[in-house]
Amino acid sequence: MAFSLKFKSSPKTLTQSGESSHPRTADAPFNDQATGADIILRTSDEVIFYTHKLILSFASPFFQDMFRLPQPTGTAGQIAVVDISEDSRTLEFILRFCYPFPPPTFKTVSEIRCVLEAALKYDMAGVRAFAETSLNSVIDENPLDAFVIACRCDREDICRLAARRLLKYSMRTFQSEELRNLTAYQYNKLTQWHASCCLAAYGVVSGRYWFESCDILRRTSNCSKCWMQDPGLTQWYAPPPLWAYLGRARDALAYCPSSVTVASGNVLGSKDSWRTAQYCNYCGVSGTGDYSNAGRYFSELLAREVERVVLEVPIPDFCD
Known part of the structure; x- marks a missing residue:
């Protein structure tokens, strides 16, 4: 890696490629040679930092090797200038970490x-x-x-x-x-893996192997209106809000294959969405059916299964 190395006695007259320039001096404590600085680092945005070869050598084997190379001969009172490609914000962070000062916050x-x-x-x-x-x-x-x-x-x-x-x-x-x-190669790997996870998560909602009997899910029902049969024609019965929830979860998992997705507000819905009618004309049962707590429990079952199947999707090496 090539560096431009020059000798100058005043930062106001530093030159680059033979043209006059007026770089500004960095903020304290990198603004003065009085601290014993013996090397100037000049950034891509024309800011100069007074630094110390010894400290840079301790922090960086790269700088250590560079300072061991034969250097151009300067005159008394002049200090070498090294041009670097980083900007001043980046260099300041690096230097504050190398020197005994608190590093700036990102x-x-x-x-x-x-x-x-x-x-x-x-x-x-x-x-x-x-x-x-x-x-x-x-x-x-x-x-x-x-x-x-x-x-x-x-x-x-x-x-x-x-x-x-x-x-x-x-x-x-x-x-x-x-x-x-x-790179396009890395982006393609990410998108392909994400799509595979979508397929796996989507398949959970389509399957019924993970179902278990609970307050909102049964193998039998006394009323086909209060407890509807699974639209997939399996022998599972549940209040209509559960099947509606599974539909929303299926649609969401097709794009966002995460256990967090099935518990999100847009998918899980409000408490009102888990309430059924006050009176059933078919079985004569009256009273409001509130399945919000049972629905949340069911969403946790679904989330665990989504998490399990997605973890089984092989994740590629993105950095190979």
Whole structure:
């Protein structure tokens, strides 16, 4: 990896490619040579950081090897300048982690990506570990971006965690600027696996092997209106709200194959949706049938089975 190395005595007269430029100096504590700084790092957005070769060498074998190379001969009082491709925000985070200062807080997922890529580039194990921990912390909030960044940094474990979180979402809703950094091969793997999970989850609702008798599900019924037979013509009977719920769950799982899906408000419905009529003209039973609690219990049965079958779908290696 090539660096542009120059010697200058004043940051106001630093030049690049022979043209005059006026980079600004970084904020404290990287703004002064008085601390014994012996190397300047200049970022892609023209910000200069006064740093120390010793500290950079301890933090990065890459910098250690670079500083061992023969350096151009300067004049007294001049300090070498190294041009790097990272921007000032990324470099500041890296330096604050290497120096005895509290590191700044990540504000965006893209900042995590930039720092993580730089840590890999410069072989900074400590910075990489911190950035990866931060990436793990945003998986629940932003699984798609976390997946893309993990793919770029060859973190298969984080890729898989993020991919499983993405099962709560439809592939049709996947939108992120970070997708620009994902290969078509990796995106295809993700979509194919997601589709396989959809098929597995959809199949649970179509099957009846996981049914069990409970307050809302029976093998027999005294009234075909209060307790309707399974539309699939099996020998299971339930109040109409349960069959309606299974229909909503089936439709949702076709796109979002997650146990969370079947317990969501849109699928489970309101309490009113689990109430039946006050009077049945067929059996003469009067009174409101409230099956909301039983319906929630049934949704938990369904969620467990969805979770089980989806976990059995082989997850690919995204970083191979």
